[in-house]
Amino acid sequence: MYVKICGLSEPEHVATAVEAGADAIGFVMTRSPRRVTPERAAELAALVPEHVLTVGVFRGEDPETVRAAALVSGVRAVQLHGKHPHGDFTALKDLGRSLVRAVDAAADLRCGAFDEDLLIVDAPHAGSGQPWDWAAVRGRPSGRWMLAGGLDPANVAEAVAAAAPWGVDVSSGVETAPGVKDSALITAFLTAARRAA
Numbered sequence: 299m300y301v302k303i304c305g306l307s308e309p310e311h312v313a314t315a316v317e318a319g320a321d322a323i324g325f326v327m328t329r330s331p332r333r334v335t336p337e338r339a340a341e342l343a344a345l346v347p348e349h350v351l352t353v354g355v356f357r358g359e360d361p362e363t364v365r366a367a368a369l370v371s372g373v374r375a376v377q378l379h380g381k382h383p384h385g386d387f388t389a390l391k392d393l394g395r396s397l398v399r400a401v402d403a404a405a406d407l408r409c410g411a412f413d414e415d416l417l418i419v420d421a422p423h424a425g426s427g428q429p430w431d432w433a434a435v436r437g438r439p440s441g442r443w444m445l446a447g448g449l450d451p452a453n454v455a456e457a458v459a460a461a462a463p464w465g466v467d468v469s470s471g472v473e474t475a476p477g478v479k480d481s482a483l484i485t486a487f488l489t490a491a492r493r494a495a
């Protein structure tokens with residue numbers, strides 16, 4: 299089970315996620331309680347070993363803004379959240395970063411349909427921590443896809459059983475308040491997700 303921990307903003311939590319075995323770590327560089335500047339993301343990304351994917355998360359920014367932030371931060375993947383057109387992915391193809399498309403269940407759920415490398419199927423309101431009907435997407439997405447939206451250490455096993463994803467992505471479920479990550483919850487989530495696989 300591939301596990302992404304998203305919305306990190308403190309070195310302590312980056313270190314915990316790496317130590318506990320995260321496969322990917324997300325830095326939110328768009329409007330959010332978890333927002334970090336590209337410069338801050340660069341400081342955090344520098345703490346992450348090569349085998350863990352660093353992901354810059356964007357929503358609604360134009361490709362040139364995304365490109366500039368990706369280059370400053372040095373993230374190895376770019377996640378476009380929500381209703382980005384296919385052209386935004388095409389425009390970023392030459393950036394040399396993996397592309398992640400994050401959408402809700404109403405979207406095209408074929409990984410690769412927008413030339414992305416990874417797909418995230420999320421709740422309608424990203425980063426809200428609200429669980430949704432995970433079972434409704436079972437069997438619909440294809441390729442390398444992660445389930446997100448309202449996951450936490452206590453429910454990730456149920457979510458994995460319901461939707462059968464290739465991976466999982468969490469943010470609010472490893473926080474004690476919006477934007478405030480918790481090391482014990484990060485470790486607990488990784489343990490529970492691995493057990494669920």
Ligand SMILES: O=C(O)c1ccccc1NCC(=O)[C@H](O)[C@H](O)COP(=O)(O)O
Binds near residue numbers: 423
């Ligand atoms: O986390 C945010 O605040 C956010 C804001 C705008 C666009 C995307 C955002 N998060 C992206 C993620 O990949 C989250 O991990 C995913 O939405 C799951 O969130 P949660 O339900 O809080 O676990």
